[in-house]
Amino acid sequence: MNAQALSAKTLVSDPDRCRRILVVDDDEDERHIDCMMLSRAGYTVDTAADGEEAWKMLLSVSYDLLLSDHNMPRLCGLDLVERMRAAGMTLPIIINSGCLDLGKASSHSRLELAAVLHKPFEFTEVLDAVKHILPT
Numbered sequence: 001m002n003a004q005a006l007s008a009k010t011l012v013s014d015p016d017r018c019r020r021i022l023v024v025d026d027d028e029d030e031r032h033i034d035c036m037m038l039s040r041a042g043y044t045v046d047t048a049a050d051g052e053e054a055w056k057m058l059l060s061v062s063y064d065l066l067l068s069d070h071n072m073p074r075l076c077g078l079d080l081v082e083r084m085r086a087a088g089m090t091l092p093i094i095i096n097s098g099c100l101d102l103g104k105a106s107s108h109s110r111l112e113l114a115a116v117l118h119k120p121f122e123f124t125e126v127l128d129a130v131k132h133i134l135p136t
Contacts, residue, residue, distance in 0.1 A: 019134045020044045024054040024068040051075025070097035081111045
């Protein structure tokens with residue numbers, strides 16, 4: 001089985017397993033805050049600085065949720081989501097951005113976004129959205 005097929009399989013929910021989240025943002029401070037907040041809430045968190053780095057990680061590690069900025073170098077958030085969906089990856093995705101045209105994101109139903117957060121937002125909004133999608 002190749003890496004794409006392995007990463008695309010749906011995870012079976014295991015209540016004893018810590019949920020794994022990939023946080024993608026080109027802003028190092030944003031990544032750090034998201035990572036600390038989600039880790040304290042009981043999630044295992046990995047980070048990537050852009051969409052291309054995230055794509056490589058998605059091919060080698062199974063995640064339960066992707067939390068991604070939209071406006072990033074090399075591969076933006078929505079393009080990463082399109083690539084993931086084309087590869088058959090079904091994990092829930094939260095997109096956040098200060099410059100994302102929310103109409104554009106919601107008009108792409110095939111992307112099946114779990115949530116879209118528009119910056120600026122309180123970090124509790126991120127945590128609330130994650131807990132709604134992945135209860136601990």
